[in-house]
Amino acid sequence: MDQLKLKNKTLAVNLTGIKLKNPVMNASGAFGLSYGRLIDLKKLGAIVTKTVTLESRDGNPLPRIIETPAGMLNSIGLQNPGIEKFLSDDLVKYQKIGIPIFVSVAGKTLNEYIEITKKVSEADIAAIELNVSCPNVKAGGLAFGADLKVLDKVVSNCRKVAKKPLIVKLTPNVQDIGVFAKTAENAGADIISLVNTFLAMSIDINKKIPVFANTFAGLSGPAIKPIALRMVYQVARSVSIPIIGLGGIRTAEDAIEFLLAGADAIAVGTSNFIDPNSMIKIIAGIKKYLENYKD
Amino acid sequence: MKQLDSKIISNKSLSADFFELVLKIPGIKPKPGQFVELRLTDGLEPFLNRPFSVAWSKDSRIGIWYQIRGKGTSWLKQQKSGKKINFIGPLGNSFPKLPADSIYIVGGCGTGPIHFLSTVQKPALLLIGGHDTKHIYQRQAFKKLGIRTLVSTDDGSLGYKGLVTDLLSQELSKKPYKAVAACGPERMMSAVAKIAESQKINCYLSFEAYMACGLGACFGCAVKTKTGHKRVCHDGPVFKSTEIEWTS
Numbered sequence: 350m351d352q353l354k355l356k357n358k359t360l361a362v363n364l365t366g367i368k369l370k371n372p373v374m375n376a377s378g379a380f381g382l383s384y385g386r387l388i389d390l391k392k393l394g395a396i397v398t399k400t401v402t403l404e405s406r407d408g409n410p411l412p413r414i415i416e417t418p419a420g421m422l423n424s425i426g427l428q429n430p431g432i433e434k435f436l437s438d439d440l441v442k443y444q445k446i447g448i449p450i451f452v453s454v455a456g457k458t459l460n461e462y463i464e465i466t467k468k469v470s471e472a473d474i475a476a477i478e479l480n481v482s483c484p485n486v487k488a489g490g491l492a493f494g495a496d497l498k499v500l501d502k503v504v505s506n507c508r509k510v511a512k513k514p515l516i517v518k519l520t521p522n523v524q525d526i527g528v529f530a531k532t533a534e535n536a537g538a539d540i541i542s543l544v545n546t547f548l549a550m551s552i553d554i555n556k557k558i559p560v561f562a563n564t565f566a567g568l569s570g571p572a573i574k575p576i577a578l579r580m581v582y583q584v585a586r587s588v589s590i591p592i593i594g595l596g597g598i599r600t601a602e603d604a605i606e607f608l609l610a611g612a613d614a615i616a617v618g619t620s621n622f623i624d625p626n627s628m629i630k631i632i633a634g635i636k637k638y639l640e641n642y643k644d
Numbered sequence: 645m646k647q648l649d650s651k652i653i654s655n656k657s658l659s660a661d662f663f664e665l666v667l668k669i670p671g672i673k674p675k676p677g678q679f680v681e682l683r684l685t686d687g688l689e690p691f692l693n694r695p696f697s698v699a700w701s702k703d704s705r706i707g708i709w710y711q712i713r714g715k716g717t718s719w720l721k722q723q724k725s726g727k728k729i730n731f732i733g734p735l736g737n738s739f740p741k742l743p744a745d746s747i748y749i750v751g752g753c754g755t756g757p758i759h760f761l762s763t764v765q766k767p768a769l770l771l772i773g774g775h776d777t778k779h780i781y782q783r784q785a786f787k788k789l790g791i792r793t794l795v796s797t798d799d800g801s802l803g804y805k806g807l808v809t810d811l812l813s814q815e816l817s818k819k820p821y822k823a824v825a826a827c828g829p830e831r832m833m834s835a836v837a838k839i840a841e842s843q844k845i846n847c848y849l850s851f852e853a854y855m856a857c858g859l860g861a862c863f864g865c866a867v868k869t870k871t872g873h874k875r876v877c878h879d880g881p882v883f884k885s886t887e888i889e890w891t892s
Binding site: 378379380381383384386387399407408410411412413414415416417418419420421423425428570571619621622623624625626 | 645646647683688689690691692693730732853854855856857858859860861862863864865866867868872873878
């Protein structure tokens with residue numbers, strides 16, 4: 350079998366013109382500025398904000414999280430202060446750090462995606478990440494990113510109004526992730542990021558009802574890593590634009606698997622909860638691996 | 645706030661189902677109401693860290709009182725002095741300064757936060773409620789602080805027979821108190837809130853919640869308030885009772 354190769358032999362990476370000093374960032378929704386009290390945020394390659402929507406959202410009722418073997422289920426419901434408050438109060442705190450900021454956005458309708466992309470484009474940020482795992486309320490709740498035609502529409506329309514590089518974060522809850530990645534690329538995505546959480550559920554056997562009010566929730570954590578890795582491998586062979594790979598990454602070894610699978614950069618989500626220093630350790634581990642890397 | 649591998653100074657049982665873990669945490673000074681996150685495994689099970697209230701803090705040590713609930717606490721019970729446990733803290737907000745004429749209420753295993761608060765601000769009166777004698781915890785610890793304490797048990801096996809909230813109503817009718825602080829099951833805290841608010845007394849409650857990050861990032865540990873969901877780990881765990889939107 351032919352050996353896999355790293356796309357980048359240096360710690361510093363260039364994602365379609367965005368320069369990162371290393372390929373490590375956090376996953377949207379699994380990190381916050383409060384981590385700055387425990388780690389030096391400036392050391393990260395980039396920071397991805399929690400998904401922002403046009404209007405403020407209060408999120409789902411409890412319970413919102415439960416633990417699973419080597420992972421967790423979440424149904425937070427995109428609780429966020431809304432784009433206006435984000436731009437006026439929160440963004441400046443991110444900008445002060447001095448590293449590239451990727452702002453994650455979402456909407457309930459196509460128009461909301463377009464509108465929020467327009468608004469965020471005016472801000473001094475490095476890129477916009479489209480969270481297309483949100484249910485399309487006009488299409489019976491199927492995620493925008495789970496329908497090829499809808500995905501194409503969202504990406505191409507947002508591409509027209511985005512004045513910043515566009516990252517499309519794919520939902521893994523599809524049959525052929527490569528086809529979805531290709532569709533996003535053709536529609537104008539500059540970067541593909543994957544995976545978002547896997548659709549899953551839990552049942553309370555005493556109350557005899559699903560644990561989550563919305564029935565389904567998203568699975569994340571080390572348990573999903575082998576599947577996420579497989580998907581990154583497939584997407585790397587479907588598109589030629591840069592890829593940010595994520596899904597259960599906990600250690601530098603995990604991260605390197607994703608880089609060898611074809612990712613240009615990686616993101617860490619759930620593992621930040623169990624060890625806030627995860628990303629710092631991963632950066633050090635990748636650096637060490639590169640020192641001995643030959644191809 | 646720090647993340648470090650803290651050393652276990654001691655880990656003993658105080659009664660059949662109540663334990664005290666003493667950790668060495670140099671340079672960390674928690675305040676009453678705050679909590680810490682502990683990693684209760686050398687591996688991946690249980691996966692998430694667990695939040696624990698601080699029951700007392702002295703020099704570079706803190707005391708954590710815990711019960712056995714599942715895999716994490718069962719593992720914790722086995723750990724011996726000298727073992728290092730990954731620790732993140734102190735986390736959350738703390739109780740505000742309360743007037744001397746305050747009543748503190750503890751229900752079930754909500755003793756930790758109220759005990760820590762008592763070491764810093766003694767109440768005029770402490771009420772401890774539980775199902776029966778076995779479920780009244782740490783009376784001696786509060787006695788050591790010289791606090792006037794009344795106990796209530798549902799079955800009357802110790803102290804007043806009935807709910808601690810009935811005891812609260814009774815005591816409030818005897819003399820005016822200026823504030824109330826409570827920690828215990830949610831239905832107890834909801835009843836305490838109602839009683840305190842009806843008498844226009846400020847009431848502070850210490851909540852608990854299932855947590856993932858413990859740092860305010862994931863929004864998993866929300867509690868419903870009159871101004872939307874707030875994070876127990878970041879906006880709490882201490883909330884003014886009038887903020888809360890009770891779900892039942």
